[in-house]
Amino acid sequence: MSTTDPTAPRAGTEPGVAPPAPRPTARQRLGSVAWPEVAAPAALVLLLVGFGIADPGFLATGNLGAMLQAAAILMVLVLGQTFVVATAGIDLSVASTMTLSAIALGETYSRTSSILLAVVVALVTGVAVGVLNGLLITKGRITDFIVTLGMLSAASGLALIVADGKPTQVIDRFLLDLTVRGFGIVTWAVLLALVLTVLAHLLLFRTSFGTHLLAVGGSVRAARASGVRTDRVKIAAYALSGSCAGTAAVLLVGRVGASEPASNTSFLLNSVAAVVLGGVSLFGGRATIVSPIAGALLLTALVNGLTRFGLSEFYQPLAVGVVVIAAAFLARFDR
Amino acid sequence: MSTTDPTAPRAGTEPGVAPPAPRPTARQRLGSVAWPEVAAPAALVLLLVGFGIADPGFLATGNLGAMLQAAAILMVLVLGQTFVVATAGIDLSVASTMTLSAIALGETYSRTSSILLAVVVALVTGVAVGVLNGLLITKGRITDFIVTLGMLSAASGLALIVADGKPTQVIDRFLLDLTVRGFGIVTWAVLLALVLTVLAHLLLFRTSFGTHLLAVGGSVRAARASGVRTDRVKIAAYALSGSCAGTAAVLLVGRVGASEPASNTSFLLNSVAAVVLGGVSLFGGRATIVSPIAGALLLTALVNGLTRFGLSEFYQPLAVGVVVIAAAFLARFDR
Amino acid sequence: MTATQHETPTAAPEGELLLRASGLTKSYGQVQALRQGDLEVRAGRVTAIIGDNGAGKSTLVGCLSGMHRSDGGELRVGDEQVSFTGPQQARAVGIETVYQDLALVDTLRVWQNLYLGREDGVGRGPLRWLRRGAMRAEAARMVGALAVNVPSVDARVNGLSGGQRQAVALARAAGWGSRIVILDEPTAALGVQETAKVEEMILRLRSQGLGLVLVSHNFDQVLRVADDVFVMRSGRTVAHRATAGTTGPDLVALVTGATVEPRPPAPDA
Amino acid sequence: MTATQHETPTAAPEGELLLRASGLTKSYGQVQALRQGDLEVRAGRVTAIIGDNGAGKSTLVGCLSGMHRSDGGELRVGDEQVSFTGPQQARAVGIETVYQDLALVDTLRVWQNLYLGREDGVGRGPLRWLRRGAMRAEAARMVGALAVNVPSVDARVNGLSGGQRQAVALARAAGWGSRIVILDEPTAALGVQETAKVEEMILRLRSQGLGLVLVSHNFDQVLRVADDVFVMRSGRTVAHRATAGTTGPDLVALVTGATVEPRPPAPDA
Amino acid sequence: GCGSSSDDGGSGSTASGGDTKVAAVIKGLDNPFFQAMEQGIDEQADQDGVDATVQAAQSITDTTGQSDKLTALAQQDYGCFVVNPISGSNLVNGLARISASDTPVVNIDSPVDADAAEEAGVDIATYIGTDNTEAGGKAGDEMVEAVSSGKVALVGGISGDVTSNARLDGFTQAVDGKLDVVQTVAADWERQKALTAATTLMQDNPDLKGFFAANDDMGLGIVQAVKNAGKADSITVISVDGNKDALQSVKDGDLHATVAQYPYAIGQLGVQACEKAAAGDDLPAEIVSPTAVVTSGVADQALAKFPAPFESFDNPLD
Ligand SMILES: Nc1ncnc2c1ncn2[C@@H]1O[C@H](COP(=O)(O)OP(=O)(O)OP(=O)(O)O)[C@@H](O)[C@H]1O
Numbered sequence A, B: 001m002s003t004t005d006p007t008a009p010r011a012g013t014e015p016g017v018a019p020p021a022p023r024p025t026a027r028q029r030l031g032s033v034a035w036p037e038v039a040a041p042a043a044l045v046l047l048l049v050g051f052g053i054a055d056p057g058f059l060a061t062g063n064l065g066a067m068l069q070a071a072a073i074l075m076v077l078v079l080g081q082t083f084v085v086a087t088a089g090i091d092l093s094v095a096s097t098m099t100l101s102a103i104a105l106g107e108t109y110s111r112t113s114s115i116l117l118a119v120v121v122a123l124v125t126g127v128a129v130g131v132l133n134g135l136l137i138t139k140g141r142i143t144d145f146i147v148t149l150g151m152l153s154a155a156s157g158l159a160l161i162v163a164d165g166k167p168t169q170v171i172d173r174f175l176l177d178l179t180v181r182g183f184g185i186v187t188w189a190v191l192l193a194l195v196l197t198v199l200a201h202l203l204l205f206r207t208s209f210g211t212h213l214l215a216v217g218g219s220v221r222a223a224r225a226s227g228v229r230t231d232r233v234k235i236a237a238y239a240l241s242g243s244c245a246g247t248a249a250v251l252l253v254g255r256v257g258a259s260e261p262a263s264n265t266s267f268l269l270n271s272v273a274a275v276v277l278g279g280v281s282l283f284g285g286r287a288t289i290v291s292p293i294a295g296a297l298l299l300t301a302l303v304n305g306l307t308r309f310g311l312s313e314f315y316q317p318l319a320v321g322v323v324v325i326a327a328a329f330l331a332r333f334d335r
Numbered sequence C, D: 001m002t003a004t005q006h007e008t009p010t011a012a013p014e015g016e017l018l019l020r021a022s023g024l025t026k027s028y029g030q031v032q033a034l035r036q037g038d039l040e041v042r043a044g045r046v047t048a049i050i051g052d053n054g055a056g057k058s059t060l061v062g063c064l065s066g067m068h069r070s071d072g073g074e075l076r077v078g079d080e081q082v083s084f085t086g087p088q089q090a091r092a093v094g095i096e097t098v099y100q101d102l103a104l105v106d107t108l109r110v111w112q113n114l115y116l117g118r119e120d121g122v123g124r125g126p127l128r129w130l131r132r133g134a135m136r137a138e139a140a141r142m143v144g145a146l147a148v149n150v151p152s153v154d155a156r157v158n159g160l161s162g163g164q165r166q167a168v169a170l171a172r173a174a175g176w177g178s179r180i181v182i183l184d185e186p187t188a189a190l191g192v193q194e195t196a197k198v199e200e201m202i203l204r205l206r207s208q209g210l211g212l213v214l215v216s217h218n219f220d221q222v223l224r225v226a227d228d229v230f231v232m233r234s235g236r237t238v239a240h241r242a243t244a245g246t247t248g249p250d251l252v253a254l255v256t257g258a259t260v261e262p263r264p265p266a267p268d269a
Numbered sequence E: 001g002c003g004s005s006s007d008d009g010g011s012g013s014t015a016s017g018g019d020t021k022v023a024a025v026i027k028g029l030d031n032p033f034f035q036a037m038e039q040g041i042d043e044q045a046d047q048d049g050v051d052a053t054v055q056a057a058q059s060i061t062d063t064t065g066q067s068d069k070l071t072a073l074a075q076q077d078y079g080c081f082v083v084n085p086i087s088g089s090n091l092v093n094g095l096a097r098i099s100a101s102d103t104p105v106v107n108i109d110s111p112v113d114a115d116a117a118e119e120a121g122v123d124i125a126t127y128i129g130t131d132n133t134e135a136g137g138k139a140g141d142e143m144v145e146a147v148s149s150g151k152v153a154l155v156g157g158i159s160g161d162v163t164s165n166a167r168l169d170g171f172t173q174a175v176d177g178k179l180d181v182v183q184t185v186a187a188d189w190e191r192q193k194a195l196t197a198a199t200t201l202m203q204d205n206p207d208l209k210g211f212f213a214a215n216d217d218m219g220l221g222i223v224q225a226v227k228n229a230g231k232a233d234s235i236t237v238i239s240v241d242g243n244k245d246a247l248q249s250v251k252d253g254d255l256h257a258t259v260a261q262y263p264y265a266i267g268q269l270g271v272q273a274c275e276k277a278a279a280g281d282d283l284p285a286e287i288v289s290p291t292a293v294v295t296s297g298v299a300d301q302a303l304a305k306f307p308a309p310f311e312s313f314d315n316p317l318d
């Protein structure tokens, strides 16, 4: 890398005083982009072009809007999952937490008719579940896998209990508008997902919290030795994931017009798949935000395209499985 | 540990010639049993006693038989999952593979009416999926998590395609008898699960393959340096998991009298939960067979007991989640 | 934080007592790793700790650096008695440590490692906005101040050689206005040239008035670099010597216990 | 396999050439780690490899032990030209290696580590039935033969000290009728007593007629223990010396390149 | 024109039914009920020479996935949509856009929630389906007739599923005061889970007289459990759907009865309604598709006619 930088000291000269570091050049930055992180965006572009040639309507603004709309919930969940995976953890409870938050929203709304309060309760519920996950993992010293697996079950059980097993209609202009109105094909929901994506990117790369998150994922010991409060950082990552689940719940209720205690397992698997397709190492320490989001869009566009082609629904899980493995093959880690 | 052994050299004496090693005494063996590995059996006993006191019918032979019967499929799947987790991998495709194998059985049976052939095809299907997983992981150098996640989707898609989405009745005396006849409460299916458990235990602890499996889980590098063919061992572990899925498929079809392209997600989550409850480290290298089996029985007995108590179905996922986390808390890893 | 602060460690008069540990104890579950940890660190001097594997050297170091919480004993830094609950607190009083395993985050860049845990940013708390340009420039200066050859502060640590990593860890420890720098076996895995360079750095820091602690199995190195040496055996500090007038065989005898030593360390030579 | 076989390594007449590597090359992607690896190993002699960090020592060792597949060059063991595709093959011709990181499986017991990859069992193939009693007894004898103090062959390796682990790795390498034992920095992390014990073991193996290869940064140790020394620089073997008559400063000069050396190694001193 | 479905030529309602393209979005895909529904749609479309595309959700809980599929199809030039929504409102957003472009929507099987539809401006041309509460009630009546008194247990689909709840409610109302409902469990529409649950319930209640299952798949699992327990003579099992396997089981005397809902007919009617709607014809607001209790006496007939209804009914669309 550095050898392309003319101002860097030549290897071998010694004892070389390191020069004042220049801002990295565009070429340097490009050179340091790792292939795993480009695989998902590249595959997404390939897919869009391929489907677009086969079926020009696929790229019509209307359909692009439909895809973005379909992707919004997954995008928000993927942001949270990315934070957790960056710390070398995993959140298997994202989808259940979303369900629980949706129920919290529905119950609050049906009792108070205040959509604002209902949204707040949904978000608080998500954060609370996330914090509980984080506490069990750090203070309880139980592996993330089993904590969030247990929470997957517990949260969906709680959702059933609170909802008494029944869906609640949430017919509210504000919520419905979220997923319908906006700026052309960019509905409010999509806009929210995009804004959160930008914020997540800035959080990860421009704040000290982001650096600490990556440090914890890279090496808990080293991070701790450097004065990072590793437990807090982990808890924060799960809390972020929980808040993303809460936000996704708001979009979900807006989209389906009701809060339902049914589990949304496919969101879990898709969120993990998108993160891994996005080249985020499951071993932690290396992450981007853009690539997992591209992974989420890839999965969504794939199903949209297959649906448009009228491919029997039976072939869709097969196609998704093959694409996930193929994309991971492109993005496979060096280690 | 060794300090309780009077024949071991005292620490500090040097240069001490190690004595001819005696067979470990019973006390030594007991002392070397790690707590994580005892947690699941202990929790199982507690649960049986607790439920038994509250509801004596719970421990009646009839109900014990029903529980064993209900647990048989999960037990077989758990054996495969244990092998994979012992190598520090994970098989997220077990349940889908079982579904695909069941469909393969049903289709073969409905075309040839040969139950023998159908069972063979089911087993071969399971092994084939396992080997494919193993090859993608080792030769394709893709993480196990993503390979088996993709396979989860692909195998269930394939099952749908092959079955054309429809269940097939498989009314065969032999298969039906598996889950009904046998020795009292121990039906043939249960007996098979128990025999496989014993075989798995012997395979893991009494053959060189078992040692190699644990070595690969402990350290791939060290195992390779010691001349272990690590890729082959990993592939074999996934193949074993696949063959367990195939065997479980036979029991499943026998149990419900039909092959169905249903997704069976709960078998996946339960198999992982049982393995982790059984104190098998997700980091690999340490495993037992008995404890994960106890974990599987624990999960089954829990649902049986809750159903008998007439606890609302809504409370069951919550109870399962809480028990999983609580048991993991008892069994939490030292590292 | 300004650039100048990093470059000028608070100089103390040579020989001033910076830290004194007495009777520190520490157990890991059943294992009593540290039974009686004594140490003195003085400004402008290199204090070595020697002892066989498992003697408790790294455990003692861990108690000083805040990584471990000692079970008992007394630790004074300057005039104050302290008790650390984490590495941040040790850092706050000017104690920096280069751990045996370096404790660098492989996946982060050099400048990120140098600033880890004390990022320079606008605002407060975990959400403060990183001043990346300033940090990169300053990081280059910190690394440069030790006259070591690190390719670029933008390189990820996992791309560096053993010697280069050691240099980054040292630059981090030295560059923060620290008063005491602890090094746990810094040259165990290094070649001749790299070792020489690290020893050079140690002496440079000493000349800046810092107190240095050096854990090492290499007695030649200890005699070459250190001013004082503390000897540990089975969790106890069993001897304290000035290196002047001490020979390699003396150290071997002390470490293996061939000579009986009065336990309370002799006053500063 | 019988117990006696393990204890009697195939003795070769002292000085007989056991292994010769010439011009080995090896790249990791872009990095050419080994450009010209030359080495000779003789029976009853200790051959040292020295060189700075990144000089290619471990890469050369990897090519000899079958861990790496060399890209080019020639490797002869005895009279045969060989080309290894894995560690099993190197073992099969009698080359055993103690890696820099020891390559022990922490979660397995001592006897399992000693037998890993060549378990003694009834039957054939991966399903052969372990003769655990026999292996445990024999393992105790293998460890005992090196006169090292390992608590019990039933202990898990993660419970052992650094020196004890080194002993297990050495016992494994020595106990298999091997002709050549390669040790990559075996004492880097060890204390004085442990180091002395490892050196003792090396000399004992030498006296049994084995050929030993010792990679070390400790030149005193090299001069103390080795008979021959090969010097590596930037992936090349740049010198070959007998230790007799060579001094520490000579080695430093060779390693740092202060002296220019004729490249093709001089014939055996 | 952003956001409207007319972007790539979805020019909505063409006049003649003949060249109308019909898109159908139905529920789960791993259930024979929907297989029969799909078959009905395809065969009716073939017969009438219209072009029909059927898409289904990935599972019976995949509310958003189903909605995504509808939205994807809404971007293409279909002249009419047939929908069988997973929940009352999950398709409302997509349907709102379709209604906005004046493309007719026919609702089959599970109803779109009326309030949600009105709020979003969704215009449903007609609803074709069965009353699930009534279907449960018919099962309840049959159960009372078969066992007259004693304990029965109920096995529902996924906890909280509307269809399941309606059937269980209907059953409970019908047997109220006559039979003793000891317990209700959820078996997620799965055969294996129903079998396990039924086994446990029989252990706990040795004097159980009957099981009602919310669909045939679960009913067949329970039949298996009853046979395993050797209680085929003393326990009566009734379920809902009228799938082929279930009819066969009734014929064999294993399953006591199934309340056939004729998904095939529902699918056919959906396509017919679509053609009429696209042609601008008026449609009744609601078309009740036939249901029938199939017991062993009529199982042969029902099997012979499968998937079509075995009793003739008045098709208001013919
Ligand atoms: N995390 C731990 N858990 C349990 N025991 C430990 C732990 N860390 C160290 N020990 C034990 O404490 C004792 C002292 O260890 P320590 O690491 O302080 O020794 P050391 O003098 O640094 O040795 P070395 O020269 O090998 O680095 C040893 O017996 C060691 O096995």
Ligand SMILES: Nc1ncnc2c1ncn2[C@@H]1O[C@H](COP(=O)(O)OP(=O)(O)OP(=O)(O)O)[C@@H](O)[C@H]1O
Residues within 6 Å of the ligand: C162, C189, C191, D028, D031, D032, D033, D051, D052, D053, D054, D055, D056, D057, D058, D059, D060
């Ligand atoms: N797996 C690898 N991938 C890429 N480069 C490697 C790898 N292993 C070693 N290298 C590089 O190859 C070169 C030689 O490394 P090697 O480990 O052989 O050196 P060494 O002489 O053993 O050094 P040391 O004394 O530090 O152990 C170094 O530049 C190193 O960075």
Ligand SMILES: O[C@@H]1[C@H](O)[C@H](O)CO[C@H]1O
Residues within 6 Å of the ligand: E027, E031, E033, E060, E109, E163, E189, E214, E215, E216, E240, E241
């Ligand atoms: O109506 C259908 C069928 O009865 C099916 O068996 C399950 O889902 C319901 O909605």
Ligand SMILES: [Mg+2]
Residues within 6 Å of the ligand: C057, C058, C059, C100, C184
């Ligand atoms: Mg140490």
Ligand SMILES: [Mg+2]
Residues within 6 Å of the ligand: D057, D058, D059, D100, D184
């Ligand atoms: Mg090396």
